Amino acid sequence: MSTTTERKTDIGPPHYEQFLHPIIKANYGKWKYHETLKPGVLVHVAESGDKIFTVRAASPRLISTNFLRKMTGLADKYADGYLRFTSRNNIEFLLANKDNIDPLIKDINAAGTLVGGTNNAISNVIHTQGWVHCHSSATDASGLVKVVMDELAEYFTSMKLPHKLRIAVACCLNMCGAVHASDIAVLGVHRTPPHIDHKNLPNQCEIPTTVASCPNNAIRPTSIEGRATVKVDEEKCMYCGNCFGVCPAMPIADPLNDGVSIWVGGKICNARTEPMFTKLVIPYIPNNPPRWPEVTSAVKNIVELYAKNAKPYERMGEWINRIGWPKFFDLTGIEFTKYHLDDFKHAGTTYRRSLQNRY
């Protein structure tokens, strides 16, 4: 490697035009309509009559150069060397030639992955780092995605649901990704307050920042034997872990109590109804690696009830809004508890303030 060349900075990413398939470049901004030919296969038709075919393959997102080289090899073989990734981390091959679709699908399957994720499907799971790379995770992400999608793979490779169903996983309350706005979300949670390392805290943490990091004002500056540190009002702590985010001397991981919660009914698109947040349905399931069977069966149960009961074009949240929450808990058999009752800011807006109820 040469070290005599001048050091480059602030060059930004390369221009996208050099990565566009010639058919895309020629018809940029001039598309007429699209159709889904079968699960995972789209065709876009331009005003010029040109067509580009897209084949969408699943990816675990955490991949090695081995896997990616297989994919670039397939792109070279079938798609003139052009591929892209979607905002849900699937891989898309862009094909000029319709005849290449089925051979490509065969090779994608041989490479150990699936084709699908279009229209009324469960597409890929937006997820995070988990125990693979992050210091604040209450659960793993890659493993949860794998076991949930093993359970639901038939919904990736088909389009038989009432509407699309988005699943997201986040390994802590930072909710990197889309947990707060997905049809179903799995979220890592703690259940115990942080442990304070009073000896190291003054050297490792900025105390005012640590105090300000708490959503419930549970943290106060204090001094122990003349050394500045903090104290936590454990009555007020709901284990969000944000103090650990700014202060390494407040670790919160607790293998005995960490686990996951399950949320439903969020969406981000504006079609029919406005975007919605996900809402809590299962407050806590213990971590049970490697396959988290309690989590996968809970998610599968919700998916199957939605598949059976929702009307065409109803997203999870729209279905629940139509039937009402009491009915949702009744159908799913999920226990409703005091943990479901909001007690954070503006919680009152979530109370039932009408007599319109179902019994």
Place this chain on the structure above:
Amino acid sequence: MSDELKTPLLDELEKGAWPSFVTDLKSMAGKSNMVKDLLRQLEKSYRDKRGYWKHGGLVGVMGYGGGVIGRYSALPDEFPGVSHFHTLRINQTSGWFYTSKALNELMDIWDEHGSGLLNMHGSTGDLVFLGTVSDELEPTFRAVTEKGWDLGGSGSDLRTPSCCVGPARCENACFDTMALTYNITHKYQDELHRPMFNYKYKIKMSGCPNDCTAAIARSDMGVIGIWKDDIRVNQAEFANYVDSGFNVQEFVVEKCPTKCISVEGKEIKIDNSNCVKCMHCINTMPKALAVGKDRGVAITLGAKAPIVEGALFGSVMVPFMKMEPPFEEFHDLLGRIWEFWDEYGKNRERIGEFIVRIGLATFIEGIGLDPIPQMVKQPRDNPYIFFEEYYKEEEEK
């Protein structure tokens, strides 16, 4: 200490239909001690139900304040291969379009300088190089810039902007998402590489209200395509939908949120003055209906995850703005937003929390926007109004 790779718990994740990250990582373990020790440490995490990464880690490349996430194993003696396991965020292309050649070049660099593991892609959009040692950061950076790539954002800076596929492959795109993303990323390289804000600031572009980048949920500033004139109708194609047996009454007319669609015979009528551009009818009948021609964007501000004050969706600041290169009106607004937030926002206060704290009225005054009904779902329902002007006794009425 590099004993046999025994991962009985992780081995369970090689079963099943979904592509297995374990199988993939194992295929690298022979080549790379980093990957081998990553698997061994992960196996221990699975056994003990906890992560084994130390808190934080400040590493980077010269001249930049962001783009690298430092990470150290909490058990370096047991897993020396991951004693350093830093991440480099590489700024992806607009719309995540690549060629095999470009990706192969990046992989050659990463196989030489790092673990050979990637995230394609991080949730903000970056192509993530996952796992290398401190001494390799500068050489990796040099190698990727030689090939025309740069780092993405991290920390309290402008994070890497990202966009939907837009006009490259979608008939619904109301503006050039790819061009704007490229433009913003290059114009604000300094803000992206050298953290200078109160906290992170994310921008996402979606070409239409379907919002395929989830801009309204995942970006401090969402730039979402929209149109102002009539939905374009191809009546012959609509008749084909009717003839095909597609239930337009139940699936389109009754689903319209403002009930502004009616069908007479095989003809569709849309009262566009009452249409809220939700996309549903266009989504269901893409051959018959298309977005209008008077196109631009809506600008939303303030989306964020729960920490600290609760999760927020973006709220509409500008319901319609034209969006043509060189995007001057947009950059002018962004400049005023950054200036005001920078001046009055608190440490680690996302712009969404800042707006709620000072109030929308104060915020829009600060960035030079007038209040309009499109900014709210409803007017206030409490009477606690701050008045700025009132009559004094001696004044003429």
